[in-house]
Amino acid sequence: MKPLKLIISAFGPYAGTQVIDFTELGERTFFLIHGPTGSGKTTILDAICFALYGATSGAERKGEQMRSGHADMAEPTEITFDFAIGSDSYRILRYPEQERPKKRGAGTTTMTANATLWNRTGVTEDAEEGAVLATGWSKVTEVVEKLLGFQSSQFRQVVMLPQGEFRRLLTADSRERQAIMEILFQTEFYRRVEEFLKVSAKRLQSEIEQLSNQKAWVLQNAGAASRDELEQQY
Secondary structure: OEEEEEEEEEEOOEEEEEEEEHHHHOOOOOOOOOOOOOOOHHHHHHHHHHHHHOOOOOOOOOHHHHEOOOOOOOOOOEEEEEEEEOOEEEEEEEEOOEEEEOOOOOOEEEEOOEEEEEEOOOOOOOOOOOEEEEEOHHHHHHHHHHHHOOOHHHHHHHOOOOOOOHHHHHHOOHHHHHHHHHHHHOOHHHHHHHHHHHHHHHHHHHHHHHHHHHHHHHHHHHOOOOHHHHHHHO
8 A cells, every 4th residue: 555645634732634645655565653752753654554444554543533623613624635546546535533613603513424435547637536435434445354354453463563662563363464474475375275175185194094995895705814815815
């Protein structure tokens, strides 16, 4: 996955709207997010992970907890994330459940969480959304998991490692590490071949045992101790 653009609105420490244009990096695929403590570095990772999966990068805070306490009530909390996979490009808009001013009268109303995923392959105008692939909080997450090949926990461990998360990758159990490594190095095909060979070997072993039992039965009924002795009888 290659990030293209991230728009953060009323999220974490960002009271207003912040636009991060990753295309300015050109073909560079490795970059450092640097800044003093509390400057919002982890929030950028939180925003990317939230847009894709509806969870923050550390999975410690829910989306609705990420609304900026400094934002104006009229400013909605939402994340727009453009990214590419190979030659295809996509856009996600996701916003958590939040209180919003009523359109009529005083007071607030609860805006339910929602998300939309578009395929923007071939789209040249930034204002164009593209073709809708999925709508709805869970449905968008499901499609993202299929596109990226990662679940949320795997994405956090492999694609981004926020502070304190690297140890989790190192201490993950063998089954979890195997699942991650299969995705990273695309070894699932070889695992399937290995499983096929194991099943085939087990079947052949069963057939050998069955033939051995049949041979013993024939010799026993013929009163012969071996195949040679059986052949001499005939």
